[in-house]
Amino acid sequence: MPSHDYSPRAALELLIRKVTERDPELASRLQSAIDAGKDVSERQYSPHRKRPRLYRKTVRFSDEEALRVAVDALQAHFVEQPMFVISAAHQFAAAALGGRVDPSRIPRAESPKAVATEGVGVDKPLEIEVQTETQISTADEQTVRLAPPAADALKQQQEHVGRLLDLTRFEER
Amino acid sequence: MATLADLEAAIDALLNHPLGVGQYQLVRVVEEKAYEAYVFGLCLRAVRELGATPVLRGISGLPNPFIFRGAPGQIHSTSRNYGYAEFVLNGYPFEIHAGVEFKGTSGMTHELDVCIMRGDDANKCRQQPDDPPPASLVGGWECKFYDGNLKKGLGRAFVGLIDDMGGNTRLSGLCSNSVHPQLRDYFQPQRRPYPHFRLTPLEPSNEDIFVNQIKGELKKMTAW
Numbered sequence: 298m299p300s301h302d303y304s305p306r307a308a309l310e311l312l313i314r315k316v317t318e319r320d321p322e323l324a325s326r327l328q329s330a331i332d333a334g335k336d337v338s339e340r341q342y343s344p345h346r347k348r349p350r351l352y353r354k355t356v357r358f359s360d361e362e363a364l365r366v367a368v369d370a371l372q373a374h375f376v377e378q379p380m381f382v383i384s385a386a387h388q389f390a391a392a393a394l395g396g397r398v399d400p401s402r403i404p405r406a407e408s409p410k411a412v413a414t415e416g417v418g419v420d421k422p423l424e425i426e427v428q429t430e431t432q433i434s435t436a437d438e439q440t441v442r443l444a445p446p447a448a449d450a451l452k453q454q455q456e457h458v459g460r461l462l463d464l465t466r467f468e469e470r
Numbered sequence: 471m472a473t474l475a476d477l478e479a480a481i482d483a484l485l486n487h488p489l490g491v492g493q494y495q496l497v498r499v500v501e502e503k504a505y506e507a508y509v510f511g512l513c514l515r516a517v518r519e520l521g522a523t524p525v526l527r528g529i530s531g532l533p534n535p536f537i538f539r540g541a542p543g544q545i546h547s548t549s550r551n552y553g554y555a556e557f558v559l560n561g562y563p564f565e566i567h568a569g570v571e572f573k574g575t576s577g578m579t580h581e582l583d584v585c586i587m588r589g590d591d592a593n594k595c596r597q598q599p600d601d602p603p604p605a606s607l608v609g610g611w612e613c614k615f616y617d618g619n620l621k622k623g624l625g626r627a628f629v630g631l632i633d634d635m636g637g638n639t640r641l642s643g644l645c646s647n648s649v650h651p652q653l654r655d656y657f658q659p660q661r662r663p664y665p666h667f668r669l670t671p672l673e674p675s676n677e678d679i680f681v682n683q684i685k686g687e688l689k690k691m692t693a694w
Contacts, residue, residue: 303474311474315481319491322498330618336651370617371484374494377647378501378615380671381508388511389536391518392555395525414523421526421533423507425500426540430549440537441500443507450489457484464477 301467305360308465312367323374330370331363364465372458379446379454382423386445389421503538505615506568509584509645509669510538510555512677513566516684517557524557524566529596539569542581545592546599556589560692563589564608572610573601574634582631583613586641586684604634608691609641609684611666616648620667625653632663640687645669645680 301308317324334357340349358366394416424440485491497504517524526533528551536553543552545567555566566586571579579601591606612628614620625644632642643664644657650667657665664683669676 301472301477303472303477307474308477311477312481315478315485316491319485320495323491323494326617333619366618373615373617373647374501375484375487375489377670377672378497378504379489379493381504381615384671385504385507385511388514389526392514392524392526394532394534395527395556416526417523422535423538424535425503425507425538426550426552427499429539429541430543430547431541440535441497442535443497443500443504446489446493450487454484454487454489457480457487460480461477461484464472464480 301464305364305465305467309360309364309367312364312465316367316371327367327370330366331358334358335362361465361467365462368458368461368465371461375454376451376458379451382443383445383448383451385423385443386420389423390419391417392421393417394419394421500540502613502615503540505645505647506583506613507538508671509611509613509680510566510568512669512680513584513586513684514555516681516688517555517559517566519681520559520685520688522557522559524555526553526555528553542569542571544599545570545602546596554592558589559688562692563593564688565589565592567592571601572607572635573603574631575604575636576634578634580631580634582607582610584645585610586688604636605638607635607639609687610635610639611642612644612663614644614646614648616646618648620646620648620650620653622650622652622656625650625656629656629662640691641683643680643683647672 313324313327316327334355336353337356338351339354340351342349393414423443425443426440428435428439514524526536528537530548530551533551533553537550539552557564564586566584568584569581570585571581574580585607586609587602588606588608591602595602610632612624614624628644632639643666644653645666647668647670654665654667657663666676666680669680671677
């Protein structure tokens, strides 16, 4: 018995339309991911050959596969990206903080632990340069802060993605 | 039975969440660099798991904030207080950088998204401004964030880059949260970079593989 009152095509059109309404550029990215298609292995039979010949063919995704591609793409932006920031923030917090020092001043046999521990366990602000050193035009921002989101916010988005995956899975039950 | 209204509500919940479209619009220009920061962080983890403490530094002073380059740049550039990490293993100094250009064996320069290099060479290139030589590179990684399949051309380009860095590079890999089936085959030969596909916090075992490769090679280098 079907578990949805809508088809994969209807679901895909709704998803793309909703994303386009919010952000056409993001919708364009989803569309590009869908339009890339997939490789399949096709068989060619011949009376002159005992076994079929295999060849590669690029085909379009089915509607259900395209839905999965679109949801995976949204997961990449809304779940994976925040996870990258959280992971980086965690690793940087565990590093020490030092000013400008000539490494040749560090004696060869000295224990690494004796070199620096200041700042270990302290959150470090991370920023990414937007206005690069060779750009003539001036960007509105010079840098963008990579701020890790709250854990419960990320968990909510993971649940939202999970719900969307459930609603876009079309196996007969 | 799920209805179209249920689906629409689920889509709205995802898009309208604080980590949805609004957040995406704030950070879309730096998503690629955020992935590089993540891979840089995994390198820091490898160093700590070897028992050393990585030290964050800035080209002009204390790296507060720690700034990642927005475009390929020279290791000696002081246009901003770009950050890097320094560590010592068994007396051997190393540095971890993001977005630094190296000189290839051909003389052409190449940007490495994330790299580990010999500390002495890095310091020399800051003191007497120059691009680091290929022999200074220990490990170099191309980092690509994708919301669809990887583009095949990336693999070809990176193979060419690593080839021009000469035979002394001990570690190289294409890191991505995504994958391309053909690229797996392309990277299979032993001499080619390692395909760190699906390198993402969603796949902790792949993170472990990446970190352990670095640990193994650094241990071997420093005769531990």
